[in-house]
Amino acid sequence: MRSEQHPEHPAGTVVRPTEQDEVAAAGSELIGGPAGRRARTGGYWWTPLRVVALVMLGMFALGMVQKLPCYNGGWFFGQTTQYVHACYSDIPHLYHGRGFADGLTPYFDRIPRETSGGMEYLEYPVLTGLFMKVAAWMTPTGGGLMKQEQIYWLVNAGMLMVCAVVLAVCVARTHRHRPWDALLVALAPALALTATINWDLLAVSLTSVGMLLWARGRPLGAGVLLGLATAAKLYPALLLGPLLVLCWRAGRFRAFGTALGGAAFAWSCVNVPVLLPAPEGWAKFYTFSQERPVDFGSLWLIISQRSGDPLDGVNNWAMLLMAAGCAGIAALAFCAPRRPRFAQLAFLVLALFVLTNKVYSPQYVLWLIPLAALARPRWRDFLIWQAAEVLYFVGIWMYLAWTSGGDKHQGLPTEGYQLVIAAHLLGTLYLCAVVVRDVLLPERDVVRRDGSDDPSGGVLDRAPDRFVLGPAARAHGAHRTAPVAPGAPAGHDRAYVRWGTPSAG
Numbered sequence: 001m002r003s004e005q006h007p008e009h010p011a012g013t014v015v016r017p018t019e020q021d022e023v024a025a026a027g028s029e030l031i032g033g034p035a036g037r038r039a040r041t042g043g044y045w046w047t048p049l050r051v052v053a054l055v056m057l058g059m060f061a062l063g064m065v066q067k068l069p070c071y072n073g074g075w076f077f078g079q080t081t082q083y084v085h086a087c088y089s090d091i092p093h094l095y096h097g098r099g100f101a102d103g104l105t106p107y108f109d110r111i112p113r114e115t116s117g118g119m120e121y122l123e124y125p126v127l128t129g130l131f132m133k134v135a136a137w138m139t140p141t142g143g144g145l146m147k148q149e150q151i152y153w154l155v156n157a158g159m160l161m162v163c164a165v166v167l168a169v170c171v172a173r174t175h176r177h178r179p180w181d182a183l184l185v186a187l188a189p190a191l192a193l194t195a196t197i198n199w200d201l202l203a204v205s206l207t208s209v210g211m212l213l214w215a216r217g218r219p220l221g222a223g224v225l226l227g228l229a230t231a232a233k234l235y236p237a238l239l240l241g242p243l244l245v246l247c248w249r250a251g252r253f254r255a256f257g258t259a260l261g262g263a264a265f266a267w268s269c270v271n272v273p274v275l276l277p278a279p280e281g282w283a284k285f286y287t288f289s290q291e292r293p294v295d296f297g298s299l300w301l302i303i304s305q306r307s308g309d310p311l312d313g314v315n316n317w318a319m320l321l322m323a324a325g326c327a328g329i330a331a332l333a334f335c336a337p338r339r340p341r342f343a344q345l346a347f348l349v350l351a352l353f354v355l356t357n358k359v360y361s362p363q364y365v366l367w368l369i370p371l372a373a374l375a376r377p378r379w380r381d382f383l384i385w386q387a388a389e390v391l392y393f394v395g396i397w398m399y400l401a402w403t404s405g406g407d408k409h410q411g412l413p414t415e416g417y418q419l420v421i422a423a424h425l426l427g428t429l430y431l432c433a434v435v436v437r438d439v440l441l442p443e444r445d446v447v448r449r450d451g452s453d454d455p456s457g458g459v460l461d462r463a464p465d466r467f468v469l470g471p472a473a474r475a476h477g478a479h480r481t482a483p484v485a486p487g488a489p490a491g492h493d494r495a496y497v498r499w500g501t502p503s504a505g
Contacts, residue, residue, distance in 0.1 A: 014048065015178045015450065017379070048179035049172050056168040056186040060161050063192035071153065076146050083401035084410060086394055090198045091156050092149035098122050100136035101148060107274050107281030121284040126274050127232035128199050135159060157196045163205035164195060170208035171370045174215045174343075175377075175447065175455040184373035184382050190389040194363040203233030204366050210236070211374075214243075214342065215456040219255040222458070223262025230263065231270040234289070235367055237263075238353060241326060242345035245333045246457070251466030255459045290315065296396055297360030299425060302418050314358050325352040335470035338442040339463075341454040343374035344435050351432050355425060362396055365389045368428075374456055375435050377446060388427025395420030 070087035082088045095101050099111040099122075106129040110119035122129050139152045172182035185191065195201055210225030229236035240260060247256035275282045294300045294311050300318070304311050311317075329348050333340050350367055354360060372382060395417055402411025412420070438445040447455065453462045 017180050049169055052168045052172045052182045052186050053165050056164050059186055059192045060164050060195055063195050064157055080401045080405035083397040086397040089196055092153045095149045095152040106133055107278045121281040123284050123288040125232055125285050126271050131199055131202050160195055160201045163201040166205040167208045170212040171373055174212050181373050181377040185370050188369050188386055190365045190386055191369055193393050194365060197363040200363045200366045203229045203236060207236045208370050214458045217458045219259040220262045223259035224266040227263035227266030231267050238349050239346050242349055245330050246342060246460050249334060249339050249465055249467050250460050250463040252459050295359035297421055298358050300358050302421055318356050318358055321356040332439060334468060336439050340439045343371055343456045344439055347371035347375040347435055348432060351428050355428060362393045381431060381434050385427045385431045388423045392420050392424035
């Protein structure tokens with residue numbers, strides 16, 4: 001593969017996972033084994049970016065094939081068929097259910113709901129609503145409703161496939177000398193299975209572009225993309241918290257303020273044109289999120305089902321746990337012996353949100369996959385977590401088959417569903433644990449093993465610390481009095497010299 005020169009990478013070459021990861025080395029036997037020392041590393045068309053993009057296209061296509069039983073009738077005939085075959089998707093159902101088949105305009109026109117008999121507005125953020133509407137414009141109106149819903153799903157799948165490729169390429173380029181880590185994203189089985197359930201890939205891809213721009217030292221562009229991502233799904237706004245904490249420790253408040261301003265501006269440009277003329281329709285997403293009861297996939301559902309309590313005050317408990325967890329992550333960032341990488345803190349915050357939220361839809365795993373690949377690029381840990389997520393993916397559809405079908409011999413009973421929820425929670429907690437370990441023991445972090453600091457950190461990469469607490473403060477003071485190692489970059493603090501040299505790995 002083509003070699004690239006990078007100032008932060010002492011060897012100046014692309015890191016091969018097969019040289020560092022025993023699982024990757026074993027898996028490479030399927031295609032001839034790890035590259036040898038005489039392997040040619042430049043001049044080929046098959047660059048890492050192209051390989052990652054093509055692998056993503058192949059896995060996405062396999063995910064579409066997995067939906068064939070539903071495309072051929074499961075979405076339209078027999079309620080439990082789409083659950084038994086684990087091929088459910090919101091997309092075809094919402095084409096008619098949210099008024100797109102009738103030409104209604106989201107947020108401005110009320111939608112008749114068949115289940116309640118009332119009239120409601122679209123319950124998705126504005127940019128996602130625009131994405132849905134554009135796909136509806138591209139869907140022919142002839143041939144009957146079933147045909148239209150099939151084509152609508154295909155159109156959306158094509159648009160989401162573009163988002164998936166953008167996601168894979170951005171992850172490959174975020175850590176410049178580790179492009180092969182993006183194969184974790186491209187080959188993630190949970191991504192292939194959940195990519196076309198809903199429209200989450202739009203926000204995930206925009207977030208990945210934002211993180212790439214931050215890694216390139218462009219805080220304004222990063223903020224704009226994070227603002228657009230937040231206009232498509234609320235979760236990307238949570239990434240501003242890790243940025244604030246890391247910029248605080250590094251004393252880079254101007255960069256954070258630039259990103260925050262860019263995010264607010266981009267979000268406003270999308271939302272204000274809808275908010276002003278249609279405030280009630282615009283607010284539906286936020287009121288729906290607030291009023292939504294305990295739902296599938298959450299810890300709260302296990303508690304509710306086993307106690308018989310509907311947990312009416314779950315919003316307060318979830319917010320309290322989220323706030324306490326964020327405080328703990330901030331303390332970890334300030335007290336760690338070395339400033340955590342942006343991807344590490346971003347993963348921990350989003351994982352915390354997933355663990356404490358009152359609902360976990362199966363496609364929410366898409367939020368975490370790129371961050372997991374950047375935070376902990378080790379195949380063993382990633383696959384353990386993915387196994388738990390695939391188990392949950394199958395489990396939720398089998399549980400819905402059990403609850404919605406008349407034949408109780410098909411599907412997964414309540415106790416079984418609680419077990420797959422527990423597997424999902426434990427799998428996520430496991431990945432959080434190894435990321436926290438890497439933060440506390442930076443020498444265990446595979447990304448930093450070659451002497452790198454924070455390849456996704458942008459202005460934070462190799463920046464000296466300005467505010468630290470606890471053990472980090474004592475270590476920082478000791479290192480400031482230590483002699484600078486020969487060849488250390490000018491202007492870097494002694495803490496980086498201690499932890500950032502190749503010998504520290």
